[in-house]
Amino acid sequence: METLFPQSCLLCSSWQAGPLGICVGCLDDMPWHMDNACPQCALPSSDNMLCGQCLKTPPAFDAARSLFQYRFPLSAVLQQYKYGQLLTIARTMGLLVAEHIGRQSAADCIIPMPLHRRRLQERSFNQSAEIAKVVSEQLHIPLALQACARIKPTPPQASLPYKQRIRNMQGAFECRAALKDMRVILLDDVMTTGASLDALAKTVKDAGASHVECWVIARTIAE
Numbered sequence: 699m700e701t702l703f704p705q706s707c708l709l710c711s712s713w714q715a716g717p718l719g720i721c722v723g724c725l726d727d728m729p730w731h732m733d734n735a736c737p738q739c740a741l742p743s744s745d746n747m748l749c750g751q752c753l754k755t756p757p758a759f760d761a762a763r764s765l766f767q768y769r770f771p772l773s774a775v776l777q778q779y780k781y782g783q784l785l786t787i788a789r790t791m792g793l794l795v796a797e798h799i800g801r802q803s804a805a806d807c808i809i810p811m812p813l814h815r816r817r818l819q820e821r822s823f824n825q826s827a828e829i830a831k832v833v834s835e836q837l838h839i840p841l842a843l844q845a846c847a848r849i850k851p852t853p854p855q856a857s858l859p860y861k862q863r864i865r866n867m868q869g870a871f872e873c874r875a876a877l878k879d880m881r882v883i884l885l886d887d888v889m890t891t892g893a894s895l896d897a898l899a900k901t902v903k904d905a906g907a908s909h910v911e912c913w914v915i916a917r918t919i920a921e
């Protein structure tokens with residue numbers, strides 16, 4: 699299909715996009731966040747040192763990696779989800795995650811951030827799951843699509859303080875799989891405060907996971 703219908707770049711629409719779906723120039727312009735990040739929470743930290751917050755009160759996950767900072771033009775790419783470019787974007791992002799974050803991974807399974815049933819009906823797709831499918835395929839790490847469910851609908855949290863978000867997330871997830879001694883990757887598209895990933899990590903650790911790592915497309919960085 700790709701040779702019959704060459705892909706145009708997600709950002710500039712040039713026909714030089716190649717199999718990644720994004721051209722070299724636009725890829726260079728992306729807000730990469732692979733260096734100078736705390737290895738546990740992925741917030742900026744010089745020389746990849748563990749940040750003060752993680753030293754004081756570490757999150758439930760053991761590590762977090764983010765491809766990008768959540769700002770233009772990456773934010774514009776993710777906005778296009780709404781305009782029916784889902785599979786193209788999921789493929790581009792999945793390939794980039796596999797290439798830049800996943801290569802050395804010895805994980806046992808990938809669990810995408812689950813959406814609440816009602817939200818899934820509204821949207822008809824789970825963007826994190828679509829990206830996770832590509833990553834799983836590329837790295838030959840099993841996808842555990844049904845391992846976890848979001849059992850509590852949570853309101854949009856953007857304007858809430860962190861402590862309130864953590865409180866809202868309590869009991870939000872349920873794990874239906876036995877994950878004893880497993881190394882688990884949680885995949886999400888955007889990590890804002892990390893409250894959802896923290897709650898999901900707690901849930902999979904309660905189900906026996908020994909190591910939990912978050913892989914995200916973009917991390918929100920406070921200005």
Ligand SMILES: [Zn+2]
Nearest residue numbers: 707710721724
């Ligand atoms: Zn381009």
Ligand SMILES: [Zn+2]
Nearest residue numbers: 736739749752
């Ligand atoms: Zn940290």
